[in-house]
Amino acid sequence: AQKITQTQPGMFVQEKEAVTLDCTYDTSDQSYGLFWYKQPSSGEMIFLIYQGSYDEQNATEGRYSLNFQKARKSANLVISASQLGDSAMYFCAMREVNRDDKIIFGKGTRLHILP
């Protein structure tokens, strides 16, 4: 079974609109961390936002926010007021404290921002 599921392989969004990228995860651990990374065509993995499983508030970092629904095991990324530079691949990832501590990535969502 996949640990991280991103159901949207690709999305097209008009510039300045808000975007929600879906991510569901599977874990039996109580302690874990959830990440979102952006990967432009250059290949570098850029850290966007982090949510700890015990964090009570949804994480926010500038235009990025994470809609964390623990009971549903959902960690959607919301990008407000999208920009052309947001066009990239986006990966949801999880780190389980009791599973060797490595990061497990989803397959990614390719986001295209249209002018």
Next chain:
Amino acid sequence: KAGVTQTPRYLIKTRGQQVTLSCSPISGHRSVSWYQQTPGQGLQFLFEYFSETQRNKGNFPGRFSGRQFSNSRSEMNVSTLELGDSALYLCASSLGRQGPTREQYFGPGTRLTVT
């Protein structure tokens, strides 16, 4: 503070050869993790080094090995290269604290092509 650096950025090798990739983590970070990214398999964890010791290992054959030096710089070696080893190899550095923490910063990657 300088980011994670990886050298070389691009590499072309022939089947059967071996290759060594290098990663210098962010100053003060003691953990270095390596990932392989391919279009078919996505991002897969190779191994993690902390204080010169391999702390975690993914499901890769023994042809893939690594090491970490006292200054936290890490090298990854792939022997007897196969066509399927063509990939983007990413390294990530962190402080190395156990458990889900937010810091896990990636380098720009080394794109390896095996012909």
